[in-house]
Amino acid sequence: MVWNWQQDQWPQFSWRPDELEGLEKAFLKQSGVLIGAYFHVDPADKDQLAIDLMSNEALKTSQIEGEILDRESLQQSIRRDLGLATLPFKAPPAEQGISRMMVTLYRTFGEPLSAVALRQWHAMLMNGRVDIQCIGRYRTDPQPMQVVSGRLDRPEVHFEAPPAGQVSREMARFIRWFNETAPDGKKPLPPVTRAGLAHLHFVSVHPFEDGNGRIARALADKALAQGLEQPSLSSLSQVIQKRKKDYYDALARNNRELDITDWLVTFGGMIVDAQAYTETMIRFLIEKTRLYDRIRGQLNPRQEKALARMFREGPDGFRGGLSVGNYISITGTSRATATRDLQELVALGTLIRTGEMKSTRYHLPAQVKATGT
Numbered sequence: 001m002v003w004n005w006q007q008d009q010w011p012q013f014s015w016r017p018d019e020l021e022g023l024e025k026a027f028l029k030q031s032g033v034l035i036g037a038y039f040h041v042d043p044a045d046k047d048q049l050a051i052d053l054m055s056n057e058a059l060k061t062s063q064i065e066g067e068i069l070d071r072e073s074l075q076q077s078i079r080r081d082l083g084l085a086t087l088p089f090k091a092p093p094a095e096q097g098i099s100r101m102m103v104t105l106y107r108t109f110g111e112p113l114s115a116v117a118l119r120q121w122h123a124m125l126m127n128g129r130v131d132i133q134c135i136g137r138y139r140t141d142p143q144p145m146q147v148v149s150g151r152l153d154r155p156e157v158h159f160e161a162p163p164a165g166q167v168s169r170e171m172a173r174f175i176r177w178f179n180e181t182a183p184d185g186k187k188p189l190p191p192v193t194r195a196g197l198a199h200l201h202f203v204s205v206h207p208f209e210d211g212n213g214r215i216a217r218a219l220a221d222k223a224l225a226q227g228l229e230q231p232s233l234s235s236l237s238q239v240i241q242k243r244k245k246d247y248y249d250a251l252a253r254n255n256r257e258l259d260i261t262d263w264l265v266t267f268g269g270m271i272v273d274a275q276a277y278t279e280t281m282i283r284f285l286i287e288k289t290r291l292y293d294r295i296r297g298q299l300n301p302r303q304e305k306a307l308a309r310m311f312r313e314g315p316d317g318f319r320g321g322l323s324v325g326n327y328i329s330i331t332g333t334s335r336a337t338a339t340r341d342l343q344e345l346v347a348l349g350t351l352i353r354t355g356e357m358k359s360t361r362y363h364l365p366a367q368v369k370a371t372g373t
Helices: 021-039 043-064 071-081 093-108 115-125 164-180 191-205 212-228 236-242 244-253 261-295 301-312 324-331 335-347
Strands: 146-150 155-160 352-354 361-363
Touching: 021 191, 021 261, 043 071, 043 093, 043 212, 043 236, 043 261, 071 093, 093 115, 093 212, 115 164, 115 212, 155 244, 164 191, 191 212, 191 261, 212 236, 212 261, 236 244, 236 261, 244 261, 301 324, 301 335, 324 335, 335 352, 335 361
Parallel strands: none
Antiparallel strands: 146 155, 352 361
């Protein structure tokens, strides 16, 4: 099996720009829509929007790799790292680490890429890990770095990365390429194309013992943010998690060839879909603010707690809707009180009721969940 990095022309990737023109235009157009929508977010809510989007991205990029993080701990960590926390809070190591990485990316997106920055990202991601030998530095194990699946006695090798001895040289070349293709570099590339190339090139080198996928997605986000000249607050990992099979299939199809048009089209489509999801989140926050303004002072503490819990689920809301049982679990109240509280929320227009008897469910109003897309 010959991998892309073993070919004579590596890393001179090729692609058909005409097949990406539509995606590049869609990205720029949607970016304008996002900026317009963001303009209407209440100033007091802009920080919360950044926290929500960064925490969602951190949760999903970790979930893609099979790591499940705690949302509340992650949001508290991001709030602290942004300097917005008012109370002391101790989060688990994994949540602390990825929070620092996300906030660092958010604040320094415009800076050139460096080996120091990448190693710092890796050290943040691996915070608390005791099973990793090379934390904050490139891998050194002489054994092949392989992506495998299947039985231990008959593994299927999906990819094998360059030997550890080549990694420093490969990464120096990658970092130089990334900076030269920036908007102000010697060889600028369109943002969608550059983000897709950065992701595939980086995972092909696989420079770290673990965390390569998460860092590759962060690099794609950095490329997009540099193209927009502002933090992208991307929902890319949200979309990738929903289309994980397509994502990994596209990577597998394109790790043996240097013509990567297929990968760039697939990944570019995910980038545009991620923008649409980010717009959904922005509009969701705007409608949430309007709803709270309308009902301010009319809810009891139980209702406020349950409604806040529903909003934390985002535009998709509770899967299948909120039941009386859910309400009891969230608030710790009795069934009779839960039923009465929910009836009051319906009367206020805060929730919509569907179904009857055991099938009764409660949902956020349609205008709150509307995507605007």
